[in-house]
Each structure stands twice: as structure tokens, then as C-alpha cells.
Amino acid sequence: KAGVTQTPRYLIKTRGQQVTLSCSPISGHRSVSWYQQTPGQGLQFLFEYFSETQRNKGNFPGRFSGRQFSNSRSEMNVSTLELGDSALYLCASSFSRENSPLHFGNGTRLTVT
Amino acid sequence: SQQGEEDPQALSIQEGENATMNCSYKTSINNLQWYRQNSGRGLVHLILIRSNEREKHSGRLRVTLDTSKKSSSLLITASRAADTASYFCDTDGSNDYKLSFGAGTTVTVRA
Numbered sequence: 361k362a363g364v365t366q367t368p369r370y371l372i373k374t375r376g377q378q379v380t381l382s383c384s385p386i387s388g389h390r391s392v393s394w395y396q397q398t399p400g401q402g403l404q405f406l407f408e409y410f411s412e413t414q415r416n417k418g419n420f421p422g423r424f425s426g427r428q429f430s431n432s433r434s435e436m437n438v439s440t441l442e443l444g445d446s447a448l449y450l451c452a453s454s455f456s457r458e459n460s461p462l463h464f465g466n467g468t469r470l471t472v473t
Numbered sequence: 474s475q476q477g478e479e480d481p482q483a484l485s486i487q488e489g490e491n492a493t494m495n496c497s498y499k500t501s502i503n504n505l506q507w508y509r510q511n512s513g514r515g516l517v518h519l520i521l522i523r524s525n526e527r528e529k530h531s532g533r534l535r536v537t538l539d540t541s542k543k544s545s546s547l548l549i550t551a552s553r554a555a556d557t558a559s560y561f562c563d564t565d566g567s568n569d570y571k572l573s574f575g576a577g578t579t580v581t582v583r584a
Contacts, residue, residue, distance in 0.1 A: 402577065403561065403574040459504055459565065461506060464508075464515030467515055
């Protein structure tokens, strides 16, 4: 069974630009969660999608958005990039977010210059 | 909102020694899970323990759960260099899991 795939693996953008990250969950998993990981803030929850609906959202500004498609693939978008958005963005899928393990991709390393 | 908080923040041990780290959380839970993260990669699920369980084993891993103290511990026995990683606990109980991961415990195993 293929694992969670995140693309691209690395990304360099400049301030003010926007970026779209992609996540393909494990087949059959309907829940996709996104996390931002930085050395200073640790692992911060961004949002979670289940069957194309956003079920939960973390405390991030509206520049951070996401969506989920009917095949459970998910994208997140960050507009008007800031230097502080430089981070490892992790996607995790699960059968259902409650009571089941999260399966993580290897992340997208975003650098904003 | 509930959050798992790992302790200590960092741990350095000799190969072959045991490593113990703890996780505390604030509200009642259904399950608690431990994950490992190698540098720059995604988290890998290690073990899930349910609220009605007190202890669980998986290979060299032993997890305990004390719901009265709202805490869990992860013991890695006979550590190896490959155990060098950060370890996180994740709790779920209420529907509010926005802050479910703590800052992690960074374990360094010295040869």
C-alpha cells in the first residue's frame, strides 16, 4: 500500500508570492490533516478535512487555506508569503481522525526569502 | 484545549541504555498515541494505547498510561543509534485536537 505522498518535497519562494502544496493520502483514508513545523513553534495544527469538508481549523491567519477533492487528495495554499512561513509542512491521513493512527508524509520544506 | 506535553525536552543516552520520556495532557482522552520523527521527515506512528489500558508493549517499546494523573510514559529499552529521533505524544478525546501534539522529546543515542 502506498504511503502518504506530498509534493513538492522542497520549495523556495519569495515574500508576497503564493504557494500550493499537495497531499495524496493512503488509499481509503478520508481524513487529511495539515501541520506546520518550525524549530521555534513545534508542530502546529493547520486544518483537517474529511470527505471534502473542513472539520477543524487551527489558529492560523486566513492566508492559509486548504481543500480536499472527492478522491481525498488535499491541497493547501498560502497566499502573500511571509518570511515566518518558512517551515516543514506535514500532511497526515487517517481512516478517521478519531481513534486511528495518523500516517504522515515526509513533508514539503518551504523556504521564503 | 487539550495538548500532550512531552518531558524532558531532550535526552542523551549511551547505546544499550534505556530511555524514558513522559507525556502529560489536560483533559480526558479516548486514546493516546506515540510517534517518532527522524530529522526532517514525517512522523511515524509507534503505538496506540486506549484509555482503558494501563500498559502496552511493542518490541522494545513499553507505554504506560495513568488516566488519574493524566500522563503517559514511553520506555525504549536497549537503545540503538537508530532510535535517535524526536518523540511526540498525541491525544484525542474531545473533538478539539487542534493542539494535540506537544513539542516533543529529542532523544540522542551515543555510540
